[in-house]
Amino acid sequence: MTLPSAGLLPGLLLVADAVALVLLVPLVPVLAPLGVAGVWLESALRLPVLAVATWLLPSRRPSGATAAAVTVAATPAAFGTFRYLLGPPGAGPGLLAAAAPAWLGVTHAAAALALLAWAAPPTPGGVPETPGGVPKAPGSIRRALALTWEERKVLGAAFFFLMLAAIGETSGPYVTGKVLDAIRDGDGLTAGAIGMVAAAGAASVLFSGCRGALFMLLKARLHQSLSLQLFSHLVHQDLDFFQGVPAAELLAQFSMEVPRVCMAIPNGANQLFRSLVMALVVGTSMVGLAPGLALLALLELPLEIATNRIQTARKQSLQQSMMEASARTASGVQESVAAIETIRIFSAEEEEEKQHSWNLAKELRLKEWIELELAFFTLVHRVLHLAIRVLVLFRSHQLLRDGYITPGVLVTFLLYQDRVGSHVQVLLYGFNQFLTNAAAGQKIWEYLDRKPTGDVRGTREPPELQGHVTFQKVSFTYPGNPEHPVLKDVSFDVRSGEVTALVGHNGSGKSTAVALLERLRDPGSGRVLLDGIPLPEYEHQYLHRKVVLVEQDPVLFSGTIRENIALGLEHCKESELREAATAAGAMDFIQGLEQGWDTEVGEHGGRLAAGERRCVALARALLRRPAVLILDEALDDGDEGAAQRWLRTGLAQTVLVVSHRPRVLDAADRLVVLERGAVVETGTPAELRERCGAYSRLLLGEDRTGGPEAPSMRSEKGAASGRE
Numbered sequence: 001m002t003l004p005s006a007g008l009l010p011g012l013l014l015v016a017d018a019v020a021l022v023l024l025v026p027l028v029p030v031l032a033p034l035g036v037a038g039v040w041l042e043s044a045l046r047l048p049v050l051a052v053a054t055w056l057l058p059s060r061r062p063s064g065a066t067a068a069a070v071t072v073a074a075t076p077a078a079f080g081t082f083r084y085l086l087g088p089p090g091a092g093p094g095l096l097a098a099a100a101p102a103w104l105g106v107t108h109a110a111a112a113l114a115l116l117a118w119a120a121p122p123t124p125g126g127v128p129e130t131p132g133g134v135p136k137a138p139g140s141i142r143r144a145l146a147l148t149w150e151e152r153k154v155l156g157a158a159f160f161f162l163m164l165a166a167i168g169e170t171s172g173p174y175v176t177g178k179v180l181d182a183i184r185d186g187d188g189l190t191a192g193a194i195g196m197v198a199a200a201g202a203a204s205v206l207f208s209g210c211r212g213a214l215f216m217l218l219k220a221r222l223h224q225s226l227s228l229q230l231f232s233h234l235v236h237q238d239l240d241f242f243q244g245v246p247a248a249e250l251l252a253q254f255s256m257e258v259p260r261v262c263m264a265i266p267n268g269a270n271q272l273f274r275s276l277v278m279a280l281v282v283g284t285s286m287v288g289l290a291p292g293l294a295l296l297a298l299l300e301l302p303l304e305i306a307t308n309r310i311q312t313a314r315k316q317s318l319q320q321s322m323m324e325a326s327a328r329t330a331s332g333v334q335e336s337v338a339a340i341e342t343i344r345i346f347s348a349e350e351e352e353e354k355q356h357s358w359n360l361a362k363e364l365r366l367k368e369w370i371e372l373e374l375a376f377f378t379l380v381h382r383v384l385h386l387a388i389r390v391l392v393l394f395r396s397h398q399l400l401r402d403g404y405i406t407p408g409v410l411v412t413f414l415l416y417q418d419r420v421g422s423h424v425q426v427l428l429y430g431f432n433q434f435l436t437n438a439a440a441g442q443k444i445w446e447y448l449d450r451k452p453t454g455d456v457r458g459t460r461e462p463p464e465l466q467g468h469v470t471f472q473k474v475s476f477t478y479p480g481n482p483e484h485p486v487l488k489d490v491s492f493d494v495r496s497g498e499v500t501a502l503v504g505h506n507g508s509g510k511s512t513a514v515a516l517l518e519r520l521r522d523p524g525s526g527r528v529l530l531d532g533i534p535l536p537e538y539e540h541q542y543l544h545r546k547v548v549l550v551e552q553d554p555v556l557f558s559g560t561i562r563e564n565i566a567l568g569l570e571h572c573k574e575s576e577l578r579e580a581a582t583a584a585g586a587m588d589f590i591q592g593l594e595q596g597w598d599t600e601v602g603e604h605g606g607r608l609a610a611g612e613r614r615c616v617a618l619a620r621a622l623l624r625r626p627a628v629l630i631l632d633e634a635l636d637d638g639d640e641g642a643a644q645r646w647l648r649t650g651l652a653q654t655v656l657v658v659s660h661r662p663r664v665l666d667a668a669d670r671l672v673v674l675e676r677g678a679v680v681e682t683g684t685p686a687e688l689r690e691r692c693g694a695y696s697r698l699l700l701g702e703d704r705t706g707g708p709e710a711p712s713m714r715s716e717k718g719a720a721s722g723r724e
């Protein structure tokens with residue numbers, strides 16, 4: 001049976017050390033009289049044996065092997081030196097070769113603890129896997145610090161009051177002690193003494209208040225700054241990014257992670273810095289009172305640090321998993337609510353319930369696991385604390401008995417031990433919390449580092465546009481499906497002042513062509529030109545004012561009808577609003593509403609009918625007097641007369657319509673027929689009908705291309721052909 005690899009190195013070092021000590025026994029009479037120097041010489045002689053032993057490991061030599069050998073060799077020498085310097089008079093450093101064999105075990109255990117305290121936290125095993133692994137807190141901390149640096153004035157002021165508050169806090173007991181001394185010396189209570197105590201107390205309260213308020217202010221400002229940065233960054237991302245990341249996950253960043261990152265530095269600075277100063281001051285006082293006892297009491301520190309590091313690594317990993325699980329649950333709820341009609345139609349309620357309950361069960365398992373680990377580590381911390389306290393009491397009993405310390409010193413020491421303990425706890429837990437909160441920002445920094453691929457450096461803003469669109473050998477493939485080219489070498493013109501219809505089977509690439517014209521995506525090869533100029537050369541906002549899109553199911557924002565139509569245009573006149581609404585056929589229904597223009601449309605325009613939403617969206621588009629108006633299946637259902645009117649409102653120069661409706665297609669000046677991403681026919685509707693080619697086949701519903709049939713075409717084909 002082979003030893004587990006984790007136990008191989010310590011086992012090997014123990015055996016090698018035992019061998020080295022046996023070899024060193026003859027040198028004990030020479031080394032012992034040298035005192036501290038002899039102890040260190042013994043360590044230096046053991047080291048080569050230990051170092052050579054690490055090379056005997058059968059497989060790869062672990063990276064920390066040298067550090068382990070040095071620590072094992074130096075631990076007894078360091079202990080002997082402290083014992084000699086700080087221990088009871090007469091206590092010698094002691095050679096390991098001359099000590100009882102049990103000390104060898106103690107030495108190795110101490111070295112292992114020291115290594116554990118400073119080693120990198122192990123990757124948690126046995127916990128649910130996280131795709132991102134353990135968050136890289138250091139990078140996140142650096143970023144969080146850089147963010148905080150932007151608010152350095154507030155941070156500086158907060159630190160200033162933190163220092164004053166710390167002085168006030170420590171001067172309180174000092175002043176009280178002085179007053180007590182004065183009373184003991186028979187000076188009695190004077191107004192000056194009371195004033196000193198009151199002033200120290202008042203200063204402590206006042207400065208603590210200022211410190212707290214400034215750190216709160218810092219948190220609020222960081223929150224605002226990071227939220228804004230993240231939002232501005234996200235709205236510029238490519239569409240593919242939003243398709244790949246669930247909306248709930250992005251929402252969770254704003255509602256949970258941004259506040260956590262923003263509290264990391266202010267809370268960390270506030271708690272950690274204060275506790276660090278206090279722990280150092282009180283710790284030094286303890287060493288001054290009883291050095292040996294202090295060493296024993298402070299042994300709790302490395303043990304707590306080691307336990308804490310393991311706990312932190314596990315907690316970070318679990319919290320990352322928890323965050324992902326919560327985002328999944330929230331995303332599931334969001335999707336179900338959004339698709340409630342589809343769920344009802346397909347009676348998929350039970351399936352959705354099952355999925356939701358599965359998500360919740362996963363979250364619950366993670367929560368249970370987190371709580372279980374918390375309980376376990378709390379127990380470990382308490383046991384450690386208790387064990388050290390018992391050791392200190394045991395040792396202090398010996399020191400008292402031998403007369404090295406007085407009962408008063410012991411009482412003061414124990415009070416100090418409690419105080420330093422509470423500050424160390426704050427340091428450790430605060431540091432833990434600090435790391436966890438800072439690590440929460442990992443996703444946020446990832447998003448902030450993400451650069452959108454689209455080129456938005458265009459500057460052209462010509463005063464006039466003809467609205468002539470040219471697709472020049474355009475090819476396009478969606479990044480999510482690189483094997484399947486959607487547009488292949490597509491070339492066609494949308495002439496200025498005309499209505500051009502894009503026609504083709506479902507999936508033939510019509511909406512993709514529209515997305516390229518709207519610059520929602522950029523072509524893989526080829527160019528899209530507007531008035532002979534490639535689209536990327538136009539200024540981003542200008543282009544989107546001049547080329548506007550109305551979809552079949554347009555998105556409205558919560559707000560009034562007026563706000564939705566005037567969206568993004570700050571100074572538009574009432575007459576222009578009315579003109580656009582009239583041209584879009586929206587006036588009648590707006591005037592029929594109780595609140596008229598000020599009617600709230602509800603979330604996503606849910607309080608309006610689909611047709612009314614389209615009218616509002618068209619009015620919004622026409623208000624911009626577009627050079628190119630794109631109607632992507634916006635005319636495919638609803639009133640036939642309105643559909644015909646929308647094609648020629650007179651407020652848009654050029655119209656590109658995507659439709660499956662034969663009457664709409666017949667009303668166009670020119671048709672471009674797409675089949676599987678390639679242009680197969682162009683011409684007027686009459687020309688194409690005469691040609692009896694792809695367009696005629698589409699109208700007849702003959703699916704020779706293998707693509708799915710267009711249902712709306714089939715429903716109207718009788719009427720359409722009847723007109724011929």
Ligand SMILES: Nc1ncnc2c1ncn2[C@@H]1O[C@H](COP(=O)(O)OP(=O)(O)OP(=O)(O)O)[C@@H](O)[C@H]1O
Pocket residue numbers: 243478479480481486504505506507508509510511512513
């Ligand atoms: N985001 C996307 N990622 C990957 N493939 C996509 C994406 N959007 C569309 N496609 C694919 O691109 C092809 C063309 O889609 P497109 O929506 O342009 O067709 P269409 O002619 O407008 O269809 P319809 O008439 O149904 O609207 C389809 O095969 C579709 O599956």
